[in-house]
Amino acid sequence: MTTFVDTDLASIAGPVLTPADPAFADEVAGFNAAIRPSPSLVVGATTTGDVAAAVRFAARTGRRVAVQATGHGLVDALDGTVLVSTRRMAGVAIDRAERTARVQAGATWRQVIDAAAPHGLAPLNGSSSGVGVVGYTTGGGLGPMARRFGFAADHVRRFTIVTADGVARDVDERCDPDLFWAVRGGKANLGIVTGIEFGLLPVARFYGGGVFFAADAAAAVLHGWRAWAPTLPDDASTSVALLQLPPDPALPEPLRGRSVVHLRFCHLGTPDEGERLLAPMRALAPALLDAVAEMPYAAIDAVHMDPTTPMPVRDRGITLATLPTEAVDALLAQTGPDAGSPLTMVELRLLGGAIAREPLSPNAVSGRHAAFSVYALGVLAGPTATAVPQRADALAAALQPWAAGEGLVNLLGPADAELVARQWGSRDRDRLRRIARRYDPAGLFAANVPLPA
Ligand SMILES: Cc1cc2nc3c(=O)[nH]c(=O)nc-3n(C[C@H](O)[C@H](O)[C@H](O)COP(=O)(O)OP(=O)(O)OC[C@H]3O[C@@H](n4cnc5c(N)ncnc54)[C@H](O)[C@@H]3O)c2cc1C
Known part of the structure; x- marks a missing residue:
């Protein structure tokens, strides 16, 4: 590890690594494997004092400061920054x-x-x-x-x-x-x-999980979801995603290597009520796999079944004020089973309920009054990799007629300052x-x- 004489850096209890240090690459790696971060220095902070020293050092030496915990939100290479890595501060x-x-x-x-x-x-x-x-x-x-x-x-x-x-x-x-x-x-x-x-x-338990349908049911399920989702009480959250799954042995057998429609559901009332609410969606098409059940809250990842290993991806999100039939048709035309889409996931989430209500202590959260979120993601690997960014942007453009005024910054994807600015009123x-x-x-x-x- 490099030794520093700078007073601020020398006071840092955690590791301070330069690109020459063997541990640097692991320290800066994020969840998006398409991006190789290249800060000038990474500080493995262990205390608030370490963070403050890193900030003072950066300010004094004319460098910008970035921060990373898991790297799930990595969108650019953080070139030349002082990167504060917080993963050691996990209390x-x-x-x-x-x-x-x-x-x-x-x-x-x-x-x-x-x-x-x-x-x-x-x-x-x-x-x-x-x-x-x-x-x-x-x-x-x-x-x-x-x-x-x-x-x-x-x-x-x-x-x-x-x-x-x-x-x-x-x-x-x-x-x-x-x-x-x-x-x-x-x-x-x-x-x-x-x-x-x-x-x-x-909340100790929930009734939820996912129901998977074959891709040829995409139009029926998405149009059905469009009409059904807004009728749900606030106790229920739902999203629906078009997925192109890899032939991964870790996936349940009926899903491996298939294009599917994934209906997600999470209900906080009784399981009987949850089952009754979900019934119209279950009736739309035969399920390849129905994994909705009552579960302990600790099993909450079962609702979305997100990937847990880093991948090279590009993503793009927008919010919608409404989701009429035409919007679902536009989404299917860009990314449905017959569209030759390179995108791995295109997700629609229902917003509304408490999301739309101003909290007791107002804050700067954007997208509160949108009705739906659309989030698209493609894996930047294989022959379709180069088509991913273009298709993700084309989907966002096709849905513009129904766009909400504000967006969700967590689900925006890489964006310049102008696009970021449009996420808030x-x-x-x-x-x-x-x-x-x-x-x-x-x-x-x-x-x-x-x-x-
Ligand atoms: C698989 C996956 C699932 C996701 N699901 C959801 C979801 O359901 N809902 C949702 O809202 N978002 C979701 N996101 C988006 C996620 O919330 C953001 O990407 C978030 O920024 C990730 O935070 P992180 O600390 O894990 O990532 P990092 O890449 O470590 O941090 C990302 C950014 O968060 C900010 N940040 C991190 N630490 C600090 C800090 N200590 N102080 C100030 N700012 C800080 C910085 O701007 C930093 O650049 C998901 C992302 C992925 C990859």
Whole structure:
């Protein structure tokens, strides 16, 4: 490991690695294997003090600062930055009486789920429990219980953040309300969060999982879902995805190497009620596999069945204000079974319910009033790799007539500052910019969702 004489770097307890260090490549690798990060330096932070020292060093030496926990949100190579890797800061403490979790910057949702479950409590994680808590929550955080409880960011009580001046601040509704508002939705544009406290929900079990249909039922299932999903109560969340699955022996046999339609469902009422609600969708076509059942909350990954190993991918998301028949037809024309689409997944999520309700403590989360989210992803491998970005963008363009005014920054994909700016309504965007300028006047932080100056 390189030895540094710089006072700030020498004070860091965790490893500080340059590209010449053998451990550098593993330290910077993210979940998207298409991107090889190339920061000038990576700091394996172990404390808030380490993070503050890294920020001070970067500011003093004219470099930008990026932050990474799991690398699930990696969208560019972070060239020349000082990268703060938070994965060593993975502490999770549950307060059963208060129904809260206090977690460090590098914790994943799996760690929180497993710590909360013995108390009959659950967090508002997303589709994959391998995702990092802070990266997800600072982007809103839309999960399988969101229609009942809202975004993960809506439940944040306080956090500790290192701002561009290298100062660690404890922030909540009363102490620095502007920063508290902005970080909940503003990603890393305001600083590096080192710890976060949020409310947990009294959910021990759910009725849900996935039903898989053959690709030739795609039109029937998507049109059926379009009419059915908005009739659901807030206790139910659902999405539906067109998937092109690899011949992976880890997949259940009926799904291996097939194009399928994956209906996802998560219901927090009684299993009988969940079964009754799901019945119209089950009746649409014969299932290749029906894996919906009552489960402990710890099995929540069964709803989306997201991949858990890194892959080279390109993604693109947009939100819709409405989903008429014509929009489903447009989606099928671009990415349906007869479209020769190179995309591995095209997902429609139902929004609404508590997602659309302003939380008690308002925040900078965008996309709250959209009705549906569309998220497309392609694997950048094999003969169709080069066609992936173009088709993902073509899908977004084809759905523009029904686009909502705001988007979901967590599910946006690589975007320039102009596209990022369009994810917020003008009032929130201007407020976010003003607060970002106040706390980071020189634009030190290189967030994966970059706010325009
Ligand atoms: C398989 C998969 C499933 C997903 N499912 C969902 C989902 O269901 N719902 C949803 O809302 N999103 C989802 N996402 C998107 C995910 O929430 C974002 O990509 C999120 O940024 C990932 O955070 P991370 O820490 O795991 O990733 P990282 O790549 O480590 O971080 C990504 C970004 O988060 C910010 N960030 C990370 N740590 C900090 C910090 N300490 N302080 C300030 N900012 C920080 C930074 O901007 C950073 O660039 C999914 C992504 C993947 C790959």
